[in-house]
Amino acid sequence: MIYVFGDCELDLGRYELRRTGAVRAVEPQVFDVLTELIRNRRRVVSKDELLDAVWGDRFVSESALTSRVKAARRAIGDDGRAQRFIRTVHGRGYQFVGDVSERSGTPDTTGTGVAPTATARPPEQEIRFRTAADGTRLAYATMGSGPPLVKAANWLSHLDYDWHSPVWRHWLTELSSRFTLIRYDERGCGLSDWEVPRFSFDAWVDDLETVVDAAGLDRFPLLGISQGGPVAIAYAVRHPERVSHLVLFGSYAQGRRKRAVTSSDVELVEAMIDLVRLGWERPTPIYRQMFAASFLPDGTQSEWRVFDDLQVRSCSPENAWRFMNEFADIDVVDLAPQVTAPTLIIGARHDQVGPFQESRLLAGLIPGSRLVPLDSCNHLLPERDPAWRQFLTELDHFLLSGAGVPRTTSRVPGLP
Numbered sequence: 001m002i003y004v005f006g007d008c009e010l011d012l013g014r015y016e017l018r019r020t021g022a023v024r025a026v027e028p029q030v031f032d033v034l035t036e037l038i039r040n041r042r043r044v045v046s047k048d049e050l051l052d053a054v055w056g057d058r059f060v061s062e063s064a065l066t067s068r069v070k071a072a073r074r075a076i077g078d079d080g081r082a083q084r085f086i087r088t089v090h091g092r093g094y095q096f097v098g099d100v101s102e103r104s105g106t107p108d109t110t111g112t113g114v115a116p117t118a119t120a121r122p123p124e125q126e127i128r129f130r131t132a133a134d135g136t137r138l139a140y141a142t143m144g145s146g147p148p149l150v151k152a153a154n155w156l157s158h159l160d161y162d163w164h165s166p167v168w169r170h171w172l173t174e175l176s177s178r179f180t181l182i183r184y185d186e187r188g189c190g191l192s193d194w195e196v197p198r199f200s201f202d203a204w205v206d207d208l209e210t211v212v213d214a215a216g217l218d219r220f221p222l223l224g225i226s227q228g229g230p231v232a233i234a235y236a237v238r239h240p241e242r243v244s245h246l247v248l249f250g251s252y253a254q255g256r257r258k259r260a261v262t263s264s265d266v267e268l269v270e271a272m273i274d275l276v277r278l279g280w281e282r283p284t285p286i287y288r289q290m291f292a293a294s295f296l297p298d299g300t301q302s303e304w305r306v307f308d309d310l311q312v313r314s315c316s317p318e319n320a321w322r323f324m325n326e327f328a329d330i331d332v333v334d335l336a337p338q339v340t341a342p343t344l345i346i347g348a349r350h351d352q353v354g355p356f357q358e359s360r361l362l363a364g365l366i367p368g369s370r371l372v373p374l375d376s377c378n379h380l381l382p383e384r385d386p387a388w389r390q391f392l393t394e395l396d397h398f399l400l401s402g403a404g405v406p407r408t409t410s411r412v413p414g415l416p
Contacts (some may be wrong), residue, residue, distance in 0.1 A: 003038050005085065005098045008076050010034055015160050015191065016313065017075055025312050027194040028137075029054050029064075030071045034096075037072075037086060041096040044089045069094060125176075127159055127191065130214035132207055134198055139191035140184035140211045144176030148220045149399070151175070152208055152228035152235070153186035155323050158314040160191065165310050166303065167296075170383040174392055175223075178400065182220075184211045188319040199322050201330055205234045212242070221245035221399050222341075226354055226379065227252075229362075230332040237338045245399055246343040246366075249391070250351055250379050252358035253336055253365060257328035259358070269328055276324045281317035288312075294353050295379045303382065336365035343369035344398045346391060350377035370398075 003010040009018040015031060017024045026034075032054040037045055050065055069086060072078075078085040085098035125143035132138055141159045162168040175181045185192040186204055196203075208231055212220075222243050224232030229251025236243040252259075256269045272290075279287025285308045292304040292311075299307070315323070343366045347359030356373065363371035372394050376387035 002103050003100050004103060005038075005100045006076065010038060014164070015158075019075070019077065023309060023313050024075050025314075025316055026075050027068070027071065027316065028139075028191055029068050029193070029195075030075065033065070033068045034072050034076070037094055037096040038100055041100060044093050044095045046093040050093065125159070125163070128214070130210055132187070132203075132210045134196075134203075136187045136196045136198070136203075136207070137193045138184055138187065138207055138210060140182065140214060142180060142182050142215065143172075144179055144181045146179045147399075148215075148217055149175060149179035149181050150208075150212060150215075150217065150220050150222050151181065151183040152222060152224045152232040153184050153189070153204070154224075154226045154228035155186075155189065155327070156310055156314050157183075157185050158190040158310070159183070159185055161310070161313050166306050166383070167310050167380060170388070178396070182211070182215050182217070184208075185314075188315070188322065190314050194316055194319060199319075200326060201230070201234070204231045205238065208232070208235050209238070218242065219244050221247065223247045223249070224251055225249045227255075227327050227330060229354075230330045233332045233335055233339060233366075236341050237335050240340045243341045246339060246341045247346070247395065247398065248343065248359075248362060249346045250348065250354035250359075251345070251362065252354050253331070253333050253361050254358070255328040255330035258331045273321065273324045273328065276317075277321040280311075280320045296382065297350075297352065297377045298385065299378075299382065333361075333365065336362060337367065339366045339369075342398075344372065344394065345369055346372045346374060346394060348374045348376040348378060348381075348387060351379050352377070353379040 001012045003012075007020045009016075010031075011018065012035065017026050017031060017034065033050060036050055036053045047062060047065055051060065051062075054065075054068070073086055076085055083097070085096060087095045087097045089095060125141045127139060127141045130138050130140065139159055157168070163172060172181065184207070187196045187207055188194055188199060219242050222232045222236060222245070224230070224247070229248040230253070232246060232248065236246050256272075257266070260266045260269055275287060275290065285305075288308050288311050289304060292299065292307040296303055296307055311320070345359050345363050345366070347354065347356045349356050359371060359373075363369050374381075374387035374390055376385055378385055378387070381388040381391060
């Protein structure tokens, strides 16, 4: 269902708010508040109803609801005094008073100007939520068949939209055709909570632990891409009995700030972080295109636009800055030598985000690990990159060959 009002569209199927055709990044709770108000627009929705519908059995203050309503008004261009769309009924609650039409359809979600075809429709996935110890609601998904494979979360992910984005679609299609793939949106990103009490490396490791426990896994291979690699390393050290194999792609042992050598290196790191803080929410994508060019230097202008679309959908400007600042201080140099799981490290020779020298460093730190260089400059391999097929070949050999993945020591809910 797509609700259309003013110059906005609230797309329930894609978890998207679009205004004048452009996706507006909103927190999951803001999206949920809008959905509840529009669904029940013929009446006043009490504050208690909204709190129950959006936060469930989690205790939150009324001020949390007030802030989400204000954010919803800003996102849809509603004047808080005129209240064209959301009317405040003092002492009772809120009512959506704007004219709304409903339609169903398949809008362009690929950024290419063409709606996805039936043949491109992804396999079904089951999205669930699990609350971490500090109250953060984490979204995780299970799809595919076969032995389990857990993908540690990395920046710029959205469990629903990833299936429709050319950035990730071929990754998820191939992995879910080989494995029962378990992945999740890290805190501050995608369908997980965007406003979180903790935003740190240790919190990311705890979140991986929370998702693995929620999925009911005993022993499994673990895939870490980019900054998901250090998180996977830390988890493998914390739970050596559970990680059967470790795969690291485009990853690193130290963040940019930690591996900076010269004063100009340090200045460049801080400048990049400041660029995110100051430019991420600008209406023009020019400030964000630096990241598209870094992640996909071989990409076309169309692919860069798609990547920018992913950035806007998956993360708020404030959290983008927080992610970048925290990434810069990652350091698992002392943890890596403690990894006991068989480890495959794959890196593109000319990757600027996860430099190949970092893959070499990891291979020297993790006992018995194997390093595979790819002839590519892309941090996230496009489907057309010849290195993509080499990556899959190496993954199959490592996880599905004679050594294989234990198929009887892991259980996935809903599977025999």
